[in-house]
Amino acid sequence: ILNVEQSPQSLHVQEGDSTNFTCSFPSSNFYALHWYRWETAKSPEALFVMTLNGDEKKKGRISATLNTKEGYSYLYIKGSQPEDSATYLCAWPSNTGNQFYFGTGTSLTVIP
């Protein structure tokens, strides 16, 4: 069993604040790192797939960076909005891709 850890466990921010959270994963045998957004009562939805050290991906106000040498990825949300409220998951796949190891997620609540 491999450890994928996310911090913080939960976060409450005011509308308009920028925020970030962390996913830590084993730095050896890196293949990819996935970020998902999971709204309550819905399916987890893919945000980013990151594969190269130094990768930076962006979708609207959300961006992510990757450091494979030290084994972490940051997710940033600029100017948080209430609709950003969700749990953000990261997943570290095995070399075959058959096994995804998920973190427990960061629950973000944006207060209007």
Add this chain to the structure above:
Amino acid sequence: NAGVTQTPKFRVLKTGQSMTLLCAQDMNHEYMYWYRQDPGMGLRLIHYSVGEGTTAKGEVPDGYNVSRLKKQNFLLGLESAAPSQTSVYFCASSYSGGPGDTQYFGPGTRLTVL
């Protein structure tokens, strides 16, 4: 496209009862997966399939069986349900199953075993 669908959405069982959860995908994906989600834990892989007619064990396979008779369907069976199997079950699918390939998730099935 409906994507990944799951049936049923909710179910309550008594200890010892059996049931089958159905997952269907209309994206022509080769790979399909069953996960369970428990409080304080990440999604954990139960079983997966790399193609029609194939199945393999994941991280937590005990107490479950699966079948992939058709490419678009992946069934998860509980032969004799136990309270420890109370959980939310998610199905997912991916096109090629590689580490960089996105897994697409269904809406989940909430199962309670009394």
